Amino acid sequence: MKDAFRLPIGETGRLLSLLSAAGAIEDQLESALGEVGLSIAKMGLIANLVDIDEAISLSRLADRCACVRSNITQLVDRLESDGLVQREADPDDRRSIRATLTPAGRERYEAGRAVLEDRVGAMVARIGGKIPNSIIEQMERLAGRACS
Amino acid sequence: MKDAFRLPIGETGRLLSLLSAAGAIEDQLESALGEVGLSIAKMGLIANLVDIDEAISLSRLADRCACVRSNITQLVDRLESDGLVQREADPDDRRSIRATLTPAGRERYEAGRAVLEDRVGAMVARIGGKIPNSIIEQMERLAGRACS
DNA sequence: AAAGATTGACTCCTCAATCTTA
DNA sequence: TAAGATTGAGGAGTCAATCTTT
Numbered sequence: 100m101k102d103a104f105r106l107p108i109g110e111t112g113r114l115l116s117l118l119s120a121a122g123a124i125e126d127q128l129e130s131a132l133g134e135v136g137l138s139i140a141k142m143g144l145i146a147n148l149v150d151i152d153e154a155i156s157l158s159r160l161a162d163r164c165a166c167v168r169s170n171i172t173q174l175v176d177r178l179e180s181d182g183l184v185q186r187e188a189d190p191d192d193r194r195s196i197r198a199t200l201t202p203a204g205r206e207r208y209e210a211g212r213a214v215l216e217d218r219v220g221a222m223v224a225r226i227g228g229k230i231p232n233s234i235i236e237q238m239e240r241l242a243g244r245a246c247s
Numbered sequence: 248m249k250d251a252f253r254l255p256i257g258e259t260g261r262l263l264s265l266l267s268a269a270g271a272i273e274d275q276l277e278s279a280l281g282e283v284g285l286s287i288a289k290m291g292l293i294a295n296l297v298d299i300d301e302a303i304s305l306s307r308l309a310d311r312c313a314c315v316r317s318n319i320t321q322l323v324d325r326l327e328s329d330g331l332v333q334r335e336a337d338p339d340d341r342r343s344i345r346a347t348l349t350p351a352g353r354e355r356y357e358a359g360r361a362v363l364e365d366r367v368g369a370m371v372a373r374i375g376g377k378i379p380n381s382i383i384e385q386m387e388r389l390a391g392r393a394c395s
Numbered sequence: 396a397a398a399g400a401t402t403g404a405c406t407c408c409t410c411a412a413t414c415t416t417a
Numbered sequence: 418t419a420a421g422a423t424t425g426a427g428g429a430g431t432c433a434a435t436c437t438t439t
Contacts, residue, residue, distance in 0.1 A: 121269035165250035
């Protein structure tokens, strides 16, 4: 979210500030990844491919990325034209298309991981080097997906 | 951000979880506002108009919304076709275009405010009715715009 | 009919280029 | 020249409709 608009109503303004800060953090990660030709969305997809370490159908990828299939179609389009990901046919089901990482994609992942580690390190240093569990828990609770 | 991808690296994964939770909260506000035909972006703009309470140039609006001018051009396009905002010429500077709220816009703002208050109330109730200052402060610090 | 992928149309955002007015 | 607004192109996301294959 770009900016917390002023709403002098109970907790709403405070929640909007929280989201605004989260947006600023996200922007910084986006810009860090931009330095190596990635974005959070692209990094998210290739991180999944690295994690799985084998060809995976675009549908399963959509599940893992928690987004809609058509979004993956377009994201893979861009990653394919970046040369980081490849589509391949699934011999067992001709409806299905699977994505794999190219060698360049794997290298790019490493670059993204490094740049992210750096930037996050600098951020987290500002609050003493560790993100307290309590913050994560409260945010998850607010989101209604608390683990407890 | 859609989903925190797994990055088994120091604090990075934890920060991504935080952003993912923030995204989930944002989605819920977006959907609440959607019930009255608004979005966070639209609500942000009309909340600024309500706050200012007079015609304001699109450039100043862009500053207040913390976004780029061309974004305001398009947002105002959509709000104008929703009938919530109107453009008017500035008699003092013929380059400038000012935005004003229509009566429908003001009513819609009230609807948005109400629905937001409800939804935020329900969320905040899950953590005891108040968002602790400590969370906001830590998030601002992480974002590098700490007030202290 | 239902699943997998794509396409088209839309919101929301950015940047770069353009056009008008100051 | 610079400031105000718009346009064009593109990234990232959604939804609805389509097409092929199961």
